[in-house]
Amino acid sequence: GAGVSQSPSNKVTEKGKDVELRCDPISGHTALYWYRQSLGQGLEFLIYFQGNSAPDKSGLPSDRFSAERTGGSVSTLTIQRTQQEDSAVYLCASSVSGTGHGQPQHFGDGTRLSIL
């Protein structure tokens, strides 16, 4: 079946512009996660949606970052007024459920964001 799909796969933009990154999770997965991975580093948690609960936004680095998940499916991560330090690979993952069950997370291949 289809895995987690992210678009675009690559995005190059100028400093100060806004960008939107899209994630299509695996159908039926109730939990959706966004992570950021800088070159040679591990994954940094950004935000997590679980069903209809309020999202856990504790990892968002600044108020320039926001995310929404419409209809419990597709999610969009928006970065406003981009800065060069925002350059990274943004990874989305989904899991069957997200609370206390240790479910494996299924990752997309990410969006590589470069800020000029």
Add this chain to the structure above:
Amino acid sequence: SQKIEQNSEALNIQEGKTATLTCNYTNYSPAYLQWYRQDPGRGPVFLLLIRENEKEKRKERLKVTFDTTLKQSLFHITASQPADSATYLCALAGSNTGKLIFGQGTTLQVKP
């Protein structure tokens, strides 16, 4: 603050040998620990999960141990193959959240 440490240097081993990767953590009491494999330009792929009340888990050539006293997990690949060459990430989570905290990963290179 919570901290997870994996071998920062790449691990180079000969084909057929056992690779052992280490994950140490501080200031955290995870309910479970997961290991992922990541190839260049790709997203991580789930390998194994072990819970806080489990000492060891196996899957084919993979074995994971979890010592909550030492705050350490070891990940073993037996009879390693060049195709096992990749970066391996450990990740921790608490009991009330699916949010994962990742280590920086260890790159394994298996030479024929």
